[in-house]
Structure formats: C-alpha cells, structure tokens
Amino acid sequence: MRNLVYTGFMSLDGVVDSPGGGPGEEHRSGGWVVKDLDFVPEAWSLKAEELTDTTALMFGRRSYEAFAGVWPGSEDHAAYKELPKYVVSATLSDDAIVDGWGPITILRSTEDVAALKEGEGGAIFIHGSAELAQRLSDAGLIDQYNLLVFPVLLGAGKSLFGRADRDKHMLTLRESESYSNGILKLVYDVRR
Numbered sequence: 216m217r218n219l220v221y222t223g224f225m226s227l228d229g230v231v232d233s234p235g236g237g238p239g240e241e242h243r244s245g246g247w248v249v250k251d252l253d254f255v256p257e258a259w260s261l262k263a264e265e266l267t268d269t270t271a272l273m274f275g276r277r278s279y280e281a282f283a284g285v286w287p288g289s290e291d292h293a294a295y296k297e298l299p300k301y302v303v304s305a306t307l308s309d310d311a312i313v314d315g316w317g318p319i320t321i322l323r324s325t326e327d328v329a330a331l332k333e334g335e336g337g338a339i340f341i342h343g344s345a346e347l348a349q350r351l352s353d354a355g356l357i358d359q360y361n362l363l364v365f366p367v368l369l370g371a372g373k374s375l376f377g378r379a380d381r382d383k384h385m386l387t388l389r390e391s392e393s394y395s396n397g398i399l400k401l402v403y404d405v406r407r
Contacts, residue, residue, distance in 0.1 A: 230372035270337030275347035366397030
C-alpha cells in the first residue's frame, strides 16, 4: 500500500493558498511565505528531505495547471520532472496534459485515488491542492502531513482542513523543529 503525504506551507490559522502569491488564488495577503520573514536556510530542509521519499506527485486540477506552467523548466524542481504525476479532476481534458513532464495520469474520483493507494510503489506527495487535500482527508486517504507553519494569521484564503462533520482523525507527531524566524516544521502521521 502506498502512503499519501500532504506537504505544504501553512499559516498559523490554517491557510495554504497563495504562499508565493499567484494567479487564481489571490487575496490581499498573497505571497505570505516570502514577505516580512528572515530567510533561514535550515527552515527549508524539509523540502530537500522530501525529494528522497517522493516517488510520485498528486495535484488537484487548479494546482496542476499552476505548477505545470512553471515546474517542468524549473531547476529547483528538476528532480520531480520524470516522476509519475496524478491529477485528480472530473473536468481536466486529456489534451490539457503538459508534454515533457513525465507520465501524467488523470484520476476522476476519490475512489480512483483509493485504488491507486492500494497498488505497489512508494509515497505520493500532494503539493498545494487545498480542496483536493480536504476531500482526501475527509475520505481518510491521507497518511501523513508535512507542514511548514508560518508565524502569520491571514484571515482569508483556502484552509487545508475542511469543516465537515466527520470522524476525528488522530495524529502522531513524528518530527518537529522550530526555527529562529518563527517557522515550525511539523510532520504528523495519521493514526489508523
């Protein structure tokens, strides 16, 4: 069985959208990851550590469209270029798939994601994709959360966690670290 890992930047009040400020998810605090914060290299070490564990990537449609326009030619994301990618979307057409960015498969439902998890292979990492993460969390499909929590309260934006009335998910803290600029690294496993 494959692990499904959500990885992302999150404000203290749970917002995960517009960390770099980009099209489609703007609010007046967009770009909050790079604004008003001292750069501390070790605070980004989680991202380098994830490269070792990532065997595939998963996106919702909007995040796929945003990343597909940048990551294929990005030096910072070169290690991801040939990895398999899964886009969970009921609306993305086959002709919208980007060429030259490794194998890309469209999954049409949460059930398709569950079936993928049952197969062989390593960890699948979800980047961005707040709405997808909420759906998959509500369905009990996310196994781990890798979060860099920033010392900012945004008040607006998409939350990583939905407000659905569902069974609680207990988490076990696997790893944590705090950095001099106020960022917290939190790695949680979902208890089954």
